[in-house]
Amino acid sequence: MSEGKLLLVEDDADLREALLDTLLLAHYECVDVASAEDAILALKAQTFDLVISDVQMDGIGGLGLLSYLQQNLPKLPLLLMTAYATIDSAVNAIKLGAVDYLAKPFAPEVLLNQVSRYLPQKQNHDQPVVKDEKSLALLGLAQRVAASDASVMIMGPSGSGKEVLARYIHQNSSRKEQPFIAINCAAIPENMLEATLFGYEKGAFTGAYQACPGKFEQAQGGTLLLDEISEMELSLQAKLLRVLQEREVERLGGRKTIKLNVRVLATSNRDLKSMATSGEFREDLYYRINVFPLTWPALHQRPADILPLARHLMTKHANAFNIQPVPELDEVATRRLLAHRWPGNVRELDNVIQRALILNNGGLVTGQDIIIDSADVAQHQDNGQPESAIEVEGLGGELQAQEHVIILETLNQCNGSRKLVAEKLGISARTLRYKMAKMRDAGIQLPA
């Protein structure tokens, strides 16, 4: 799920690329431009949740962009990046309306922390849509657990709705007026996770020019979701356990302890219990967070959810694309949705519905609008439909398709052993898992 849409304005191409990688890895949708003038063009064409801009650039520069925003989009937050020597001008810019500044050079975690602080919280999160008896029972249980202050472990395959359930628990708890802060432990590079969680004081490490509160502090009074907790390294797990036991946190490089009043929820799409048994996950931490386990079945195991979810997603995206009236599904389309196994679960269904809306020419959504895998795309083209189907399927383009083929071939050669595949491809097991999850989301069947 995209965490928000950012506009990045930086004239140094190398730095821009590095910043872009950091932001994309953390699940932000990001448009990057090299000047304030290009930023204004982008702002006229698209809507953003936050702008991050260098101060010194040719042309009107970051301060010119600030004055454009003040006049035209006063609610859009602007985060400035500036060389250490020109901090005075950044401080002045804050007086003029910028929300904050980052002193260059800064570490990636500094960027991510600042972004998460100033990105407006999205209000239109999905309420869980459920119809199947299994899901109704799960939701009923979640509602009862929400009323307690217990830690909850939400399990289920990738894309099944774990984050949706976590927000539901928060919304149904006495903490609902307080912040809900989510952190994806798999998306944040290992060396940044600790600072992001616990915060840091000025000077704690190179590039830490300002003190920054961590996610625990940001969630004070509310709920903290540790998404994909299984991806946290053992050494950090030990530190997390201490924070949970003591109910207090110490920022990196700090000496002050900060008392915490935070409810912790966690998600995992891996079997944490067996990871705890095999020593990959700390057993004591497992028991600490697993006070109340909740598990989403895979989507194909709760078939009565498929159509209500499809209609909900259709309405959601039709509204976003300004398509009225919301198209209905015809009988063949309905059958196709019910017959598929949905290895990527609700996220895959979401992608399929978005494609269907793009392909639909008005009126009922037909079986031909339901593009589930690449064979469907070819068929769709043979039928003289618009070429956009290929672009939609292409998503990440040629390069990504090749990467998928290489991963599939290597999985075959290694008889499905993830460990061997990661070694052979020269990537970490964690990166491989991340890539495979993305492939599943795109509807690619992978060996179990």
Ligand SMILES: Nc1ncnc2c1ncn2[C@@H]1O[C@H](COP(=O)(O)OP(=O)(O)OP(=O)(O)O)[C@@H](O)[C@H]1O
């Ligand atoms: N029951 C549901 N009702 C409405 N929308 C849902 C439901 N379940 C999932 N979704 C939608 O499907 C997408 C994936 O859901 P979510 O991010 O909660 O899954 P996840 O299990 O946390 O995924 P991952 O394992 O990749 O972190 C989101 O866009 C979410 O809004």
